Amino acid sequence: MSKKSILRAIRQNQPQGPPLPDLPSFASDAPEPLAAFQAMVAAMGGQVAHAADFPDLGALVSAYFPGETSVASTVPGFPGNIPMQDIASPAELETVGLALIPAQWGVAENGAVWVSEKDSLFRVLPFIAQHLIVVLAKDRIVSNMHEAYQRVQIDETGFGVFIAGPSKTADIEQALVIGAQGARSFTVVLE
Amino acid sequence: MRIGLFIPCYIDQFYPQVGIATLELLERLGCEVAYPLDQTCCGQPMANTGCEQDALATYRLFVSNFKDYDYIVTPSGSCAYHVRHHYDVLEQTPAVARVRERTLDLSEFLVDVLQVHSLEARFPFRVGIHQSCHGLRGLRLGQDTERVGNDFSKIKTLLRQVRDLELVELDRPDECCGFGGTFAIHEAAVSAKMGKDRLADHLRHGAEVITAGDMSCLMHLEGIIRRQQLPLRVMHLAEILNGAV
Amino acid sequence: MKHAQKATRFIADEPRTDWHDQALWFVRQKRDLAVHSVPEWESLRELASQIKLHTLANLAEYLEAFEAKAQANGVQVHWAANAEEHNRIVYGILQNAGVRKLVKSKSILTEECGLNDFLEANGIEVTDTDLGERIIQLRDEPPSHIVLPAIHLKKEEVGELFHQKLNTEKGATDPKYLTEAARHHLRERFLQADAALTGVNFAIAETGGVVVCTNEGNADMGVHLAPLQIHCMGLEKIIPRQADLGVFTRLLARSATGQPVTMFTSHCHRPKPGGAMHIVIVDNGRSEHLGRPDFRNALKCIRCGACMNTCPIYRRSGGHSYDVAVPGPIGSILSPGIDLKKHSDLPFASTLCGSCSDVCPVKIDIHEQLYKWRQIAAGEGHLPVVKKWGMALAGQVLSSPQAYNLAGKLARRALKILPRFMLYNPLNDWGKSRELPIAPAGSFKEWYRKNKMHEPE
Numbered sequence: 093m094s095k096k097s098i099l100r101a102i103r104q105n106q107p108q109g110p111p112l113p114d115l116p117s118f119a120s121d122a123p124e125p126l127a128a129f130q131a132m133v134a135a136m137g138g139q140v141a142h143a144a145d146f147p148d149l150g151a152l153v154s155a156y157f158p159g160e161t162s163v164a165s166t167v168p169g170f171p172g173n174i175p176m177q178d179i180a181s182p183a184e185l186e187t188v189g190l191a192l193i194p195a196q197w198g199v200a201e202n203g204a205v206w207v208s209e210k211d212s213l214f215r216v217l218p219f220i221a222q223h224l225i226v227v228l229a230k231d232r233i234v235s236n237m238h239e240a241y242q243r244v245q246i247d248e249t250g251f252g253v254f255i256a257g258p259s260k261t262a263d264i265e266q267a268l269v270i271g272a273q274g275a276r277s278f279t280v281v282l283e
Numbered sequence: 284m285r286i287g288l289f290i291p292c293y294i295d296q297f298y299p300q301v302g303i304a305t306l307e308l309l310e311r312l313g314c315e316v317a318y319p320l321d322q323t324c325c326g327q328p329m330a331n332t333g334c335e336q337d338a339l340a341t342y343r344l345f346v347s348n349f350k351d352y353d354y355i356v357t358p359s360g361s362c363a364y365h366v367r368h369h370y371d372v373l374e375q376t377p378a379v380a381r382v383r384e385r386t387l388d389l390s391e392f393l394v395d396v397l398q399v400h401s402l403e404a405r406f407p408f409r410v411g412i413h414q415s416c417h418g419l420r421g422l423r424l425g426q427d428t429e430r431v432g433n434d435f436s437k438i439k440t441l442l443r444q445v446r447d448l449e450l451v452e453l454d455r456p457d458e459c460c461g462f463g464g465t466f467a468i469h470e471a472a473v474s475a476k477m478g479k480d481r482l483a484d485h486l487r488h489g490a491e492v493i494t495a496g497d498m499s500c501l502m503h504l505e506g507i508i509r510r511q512q513l514p515l516r517v518m519h520l521a522e523i524l525n526g527a528v
Numbered sequence: 529m530k531h532a533q534k535a536t537r538f539i540a541d542e543p544r545t546d547w548h549d550q551a552l553w554f555v556r557q558k559r560d561l562a563v564h565s566v567p568e569w570e571s572l573r574e575l576a577s578q579i580k581l582h583t584l585a586n587l588a589e590y591l592e593a594f595e596a597k598a599q600a601n602g603v604q605v606h607w608a609a610n611a612e613e614h615n616r617i618v619y620g621i622l623q624n625a626g627v628r629k630l631v632k633s634k635s636i637l638t639e640e641c642g643l644n645d646f647l648e649a650n651g652i653e654v655t656d657t658d659l660g661e662r663i664i665q666l667r668d669e670p671p672s673h674i675v676l677p678a679i680h681l682k683k684e685e686v687g688e689l690f691h692q693k694l695n696t697e698k699g700a701t702d703p704k705y706l707t708e709a710a711r712h713h714l715r716e717r718f719l720q721a722d723a724a725l726t727g728v729n730f731a732i733a734e735t736g737g738v739v740v741c742t743n744e745g746n747a748d749m750g751v752h753l754a755p756l757q758i759h760c761m762g763l764e765k766i767i768p769r770q771a772d773l774g775v776f777t778r779l780l781a782r783s784a785t786g787q788p789v790t791m792f793t794s795h796c797h798r799p800k801p802g803g804a805m806h807i808v809i810v811d812n813g814r815s816e817h818l819g820r821p822d823f824r825n826a827l828k829c830i831r832c833g834a835c836m837n838t839c840p841i842y843r844r845s846g847g848h849s850y851d852v853a854v855p856g857p858i859g860s861i862l863s864p865g866i867d868l869k870k871h872s873d874l875p876f877a878s879t880l881c882g883s884c885s886d887v888c889p890v891k892i893d894i895h896e897q898l899y900k901w902r903q904i905a906a907g908e909g910h911l912p913v914v915k916k917w918g919m920a921l922a923g924q925v926l927s928s929p930q931a932y933n934l935a936g937k938l939a940r941r942a943l944k945i946l947p948r949f950m951l952y953n954p955l956n957d958w959g960k961s962r963e964l965p966i967a968p969a970g971s972f973k974e975w976y977r978k979n980k981m982h983e984p985e
């Protein structure tokens with residue numbers, strides 16, 4: 093192992109440097125979070141649905157994804173039709189058409205939501221599903237990433253992710269294509 | 284206030300009219316201008332090619348020529364930048380420090396020191412500005428498009444004072460022209476292509492004249508204009524401000 | 529072949545050069561739109577720079593803290609002094625776990641180390657899963673850009689490639705259709721993989737985890753499906769605190785593609801249930817680079833690619849003309865530190881316009897470093913002889929007013945009297961596509977003597 097020699101070389105060459113700066117949150121510069129968040133979700137290629145417009149989540153899901161038969165949900169009180177407790181290996185989720193997952197925080201400046209392993213049960217669920225719905229409380233929207241990282245504990249679980257929309261690519265001639273390797277669509281349900 | 288006029292080597296040799304315009308303009312604005320006869324060059328051609336060592340004697344000559352003036356004014360942002368920025372390799376004697384501090388590009392001297400608000404000049408043409416990089420990003424003669432901040436441009440401030448002059452907007456307001464000193468020769472293909480592309484932008488927007496604070500960029504662009512016989516001409520900022528038509 | 533020659537060859541196809549230039553300029557414009565809507569942009573750049581400088585000054589301590597935390601999280605940490613050791617470590621991990629099939633997401637580091645070739649020579653099937661990377665892997669060529677690996681290719685070329693390799697319809701060029709084909713192809717690979725490897729955007733000393741940013745979600749598809757996950761990082765990827773991510777995530781995607789954030793910003797801290805997680809920390813010349821005062825702050829780089837998109841030379845010469853894993857301005861200041869002789873021309877592949885330094889989200893003084901590398905390259909004898917002598921001669925002429933006045937006169941006379949075929953001979957690179965200036969009657973100095981000092985001619 094080269095650890096010792098690497099660290100020795102670094103110590104020999106380490107310069108003087110400035111102190112670690114304090115980080116402002118730049119929050120006062122940010123616009124009204126809820127409206128900005130909704131606009132950003134749309135701008136990033138996702139959509140916003142309002143729980144209040146439907147009698148329950150089931151009705152919302154059938155309205156947005158009529159006929160979807162393969163629904164995996166980790167949202168409390170909404171079981172979907174794939175029994176999550178029977179899933180033995182993440183690869184079995186390959187057939188999931190639609191995943192519903194609770195999100196903990198939303199970020200107004202970029203439309204991203206924070207989802208951890210605790211929320212999705214399987215780390216791969218938000219990626220492998222053909223379509224993704226996250227359910228977010230309206231009062232859990234912060235203005236920017238500084239505030240988000242103040243609220244979130246990134247190592248609370250083994251894995252956590254900011255998701256800002258559907259999977260996308262522009263690798264062929266800079267043409268934007270939605271639905272690269274991960275979910276083809278992204279819907280944020282605001283409660 | 285005694286001004287030492289520095290006319291860079293390639294202007295001296297190939298574009299004397301730019302030197303004359305600069306001198307006349309400064310004198311018309313009431314400056315006492317001296318032109319030290321032993322001047323040659325700022326040393327940039329060697330230094331930018333990696334041969335700073337070969338440039339040191341030229342640096343010293345520059346300092347000895349200009350150490351006694353209140354300001355050293357030059358119609359070249361690039362040379363001013365070189366003196367201010369790269370003479371740091373010389374021993375920082377009081378003379379060197381003074382020269383570095385007081386060497387200014389013409390446009391910043393006019394705007395910041397003389398604070399010129401009205402010029403007796405008329406130029407009834409559509410003019411595109413070429414923002415030479417060393418002036419723009421080295422001397423911060425204006426706000427470049429890369430950085431976030433208030434828009435300003437010393438060259439524009441001056442050109443707006445010229446009667447009947449119409450400024451054209453460009454698709455890429457501050458892309459490099461591709462001159463780059465010896466780059467123009469050892470990367471001739473890229474250099475020429477960059478120049479062609481700049482010219483196309485000016486032509487697309489109906490410019491009749493391209494102006495800049497640096498004649499070196501314009502020399503390169505003019506070389507392409509003449510080869511391709513494009514309906515454009517180049518003029519140094521000093522020529523326009525001095526009222527030449 | 530040197531950059532200038534490769535660039536000349538690239539530019540020979542002018543419509544394609546224009547197309548390449550425009551594609552990258554489009555990205556630069558998206559970047560401008562995104563950053564100009566963040567009023568605190570310049571403060572963010574300064575903060576990012578300060579955090580990185582601080583980290584570089586305390587790098588050994590932060591790396592040790594990171595390792596300790598990661599180990600406490602159940603992650604195995606490895607240290608590699610160079611590319612070769614890195615490759616051996618990765619292969620060792622794969623061998624131990626009996627891995628035959630590996631999926632990878634984008635990692636410039638593994639490109640730098642030549643990992644794919646090494647693993648394939650050892651019988652591992654390696655699949656790059658970022659669409660752009662997969663395209664160039666199927667074409668068996670290196671990426672031409674660190675963020676947009678296949679930016680040099682047209683959709684017709686991708687269409688033909690996919691037709692041959694993935695059985696898409698002949699002549700199909702619709703990016704949507706081609707992406708869909710790749711999606712199916714790659715899903716299969718994800719599901720079959722025994723292990724997944726990713727690069728690292730940020731490693732957090734405070735929490736011992738790594739952050740990986742993608743738009744496609746390919747890193748996550750790989751890492752969360754395969755039982756074994758490996759993250760390879762250059763040792764400069766470390767940042768001190770979770771909170772620092774607020775600064776860097778705001779800068780990275782805006783600078784890279786003009787998005788406010790990448791679609792997926794994934795934080796990996798512990799192995800998945802029943803899985804294993806490894807982190808390989810790689811030096812490969814970085815600790816040595818840290819010892820070069822004029823150049824060390826290039827280690828602040830977060831590999832956003834903005835300096836490439838903005839570089840007028842890169843846009844008109846293509847990433848392959850640099851012949852290094854990291855092309856463009858940042859590559860031209862990193863590569864000479866790795867092999868000065870081989871890459872001595874790269875610091876000269878620039879006009880020193882400074883756009884790279886102003887676009888850089890961590891404020892690396894790229895064009896200053898290009899200038900300084902030129903001094904070193906010339907000082908160590910890597911200039912062509914003609915240029916070297918030419919500059920020495922110029923230095924002598926320009927430091928003597930008499931010699932200068934005379935030389936100027938001769939040059940102007942030559943311009944006037946030499947016939948065109950002699951002026952524009954094949955050795956005159958200036959004259960290939962440009963005219964020389966028209967020689968005036970006399971120099972400014974001569975005019976001044978006559979008109980201002982009233983000296984007789």
Ligand code: SF4
Pocket residue numbers: 783828829830831832833834835836858884887888889890891892894
């Ligand atoms: S040098 Fe700066 S602009 Fe270039 S890739 Fe690195 S961080 Fe981005």
